[in-house]
Amino acid sequence: MKNNIRVERAILRISQQELADAIGVTRQTIYAIENDKFIPSTELALKMSAFFGKTVNELFSL
Amino acid sequence: MIMNHNRYLLPHSFQRIGWALLIACPILFGIELLLFNGLKLIPQSYSQFGTLAIYLAAAFAALFVGLSEEKQEDEFIQSIRLRSIAQTAFVCFVLMILSAIIVDTLVAFRVQNRDVFFSFYQLFNSLIFAFFVYIVIFRFRLFKYNKEASHEE
Numbered sequence: 001m002k003n004n005i006r007v008e009r010a011i012l013r014i015s016q017q018e019l020a021d022a023i024g025v026t027r028q029t030i031y032a033i034e035n036d037k038f039i040p041s042t043e044l045a046l047k048m049s050a051f052f053g054k055t056v057n058e059l060f061s062l
Numbered sequence: 063m064i065m066n067h068n069r070y071l072l073p074h075s076f077q078r079i080g081w082a083l084l085i086a087c088p089i090l091f092g093i094e095l096l097l098f099n100g101l102k103l104i105p106q107s108y109s110q111f112g113t114l115a116i117y118l119a120a121a122f123a124a125l126f127v128g129l130s131e132e133k134q135e136d137e138f139i140q141s142i143r144l145r146s147i148a149q150t151a152f153v154c155f156v157l158m159i160l161s162a163i164i165v166d167t168l169v170a171f172r173v174q175n176r177d178v179f180f181s182f183y184q185l186f187n188s189l190i191f192a193f194f195v196y197i198v199i200f201r202f203r204l205f206k207y208n209k210e211a212s213h214e215e
Contacts, residue, residue: 016211028204029138033209038138 003060006034010050023047072130078174083119124193128200142207146200153195157186159170 009019016030025044032038040048049056094112132139161183168179185191 025136026134026138027213028207029136032138032207040143041137052137 001039001060002036003033003061003062005048008013008054008059009034016050022051037045071135072126074131074133074135076126076130080128080130083123084127086134087116087120087123090119121190124197126191128193128197132204142203143200146196146203149199150192150196152198154186154192161186174205197206 008015014022016027016034020027020030023044024047028059029038029040029044033040045056045060048059052059090112094116098112161179165179165183
């Protein structure tokens with residue numbers, strides 16, 4: 001599964017730590033998701049979706 | 063934290079107690095060796111209590127360090143836990159089989175001084191050993207991800 005979290009984060013100009021703090025996870029989790037080493041749960045995907053103001057499909061793709 | 067609906071881990075504060083016990087174990091073992099075997103200051107009959115105390119300290123240390131939450135426990139750390147448990151199962155299984163084969167071979171060939179191999183056999187079959195293997199694998203994985211993540215912004 002691919003994602004464009006890194007791109008969305010760059011658009012908002014926020015660091016991994018800032019995103020992690022906003023959605024309540026560790027920076028390592030954001031790193032692992034961005035590098036396709038970890039697939040987030042539905043709950044976390046929805047939190048990211050709400051944070052970036054995009055749908056889950058816009059953030060994640062198969 | 064996310065995905066923390068089912069709390070099955072001990073609070074993070076237990077981890078500090080666990081590490082303290084883990085550090086204390088070799089020190090206590092050294093003191094016991096010195097008192098009972100070296101200087102022989104205390105009667106041998108008390109040695110069993112000392113050994114039991116060290117065994118219990120090691121068991122609680124393994125439990126507290128292995129099964130307590132990280133400072134910020136999230137679903138990624140829980141996935142690392144799961145993978146570490148699977149790897150621990152493989153490692154312990156291989157060691158258990160190898161030690162059983164080695165011990166049986168030694169018995170069959172009537173090798174002298176095979177007690178040390180029996181000790182390893184017992185060690186590899188113990189749950190505490192499995193806990194320590196899990197702690198090493200889990201900590202290594204955490205360290206690896208922390209190191210990798212530290213290179214990114």
